[in-house]
Amino acid sequence: MKRALVTSAIALAAVALASSSARAETLDDLFRAGNEAYFRGAYDDASSRYEELVELGVRDADVFYNLGTAYARQGRHGRAIAAYERALRVRPSDAEAATALRHARDALASRRADREGEATMASDEGLAHAVFGRLSRDALASAVLVLDALFFAVLAAFLFVRRETARLALGIGAPLLGLALGAASLGLAIRSGAFDEGVAAVVVADRVPLREGPHEDAQERARVREGERAWIVGEDGAWVHVRAGGREGWVEGAQVVRID
The missing domain is CATH 1.10.287 (Helix Hairpins)
Incomplete structure (x- = not known):
């Protein structure tokens, strides 16, 4: 991890949290535990700690950056892309997060090229991104x-x-x-997303089927790829209706990560 791991806004939150094992930890403790796990090479444990912070409502660029880097170390590049994009939503000027995002996209494209001969990935960055x-x-x-x-x-x-x-x-x-x-x-x-097609998200599994309806037996329309941008336009239980690359259909909610 290139940049120093700092507690940022987390250090200011002295809120005690009770885990499922009834052990109380502060947000700062969770962040520190994630950093320590990362430096031990326990990337899965590190990402779990950062995920817990996110699930508790923490929206901090350093947490998202560290989460993305832990995912990247595990080869979970779709999730890394989503985490880096979330970091940039919080801190758009974060050059290191932008660089890490490009590296994650490149790594995913390289893996796809080795497996299928396809070596490019769309970045979904248009004029609005260039200006603002x-x-x-x-x-x-x-x-x-x-x-x-x-x-x-x-x-x-x-x-x-x-x-x-x-x-x-x-x-x-x-x-x-x-x-x-x-x-x-x-x-x-x-x-603020006034011109977005829906809620921005990233596909975090490969070749996810887009189905006609919100259930596994529904007919498959097409497939979307890991790391691809999607827009959530509807929900039905554990399923979400998405648009991606000019296609649309239903996917399981666990296969996409919201970046709003």
């Missing part, structure tokens, strides 16, 4: 609030300013602020 990829939803929301306040402050200033040079400056500043506000609002809408 390093800005978090919180950062964009803050930008919208600040730009909104400045925009209306400039408009209000027209009521009081009489000097022509000042009014000219305000006349130039208002449309520029309006454009910036529009761009930040668009970025926030994109980051």
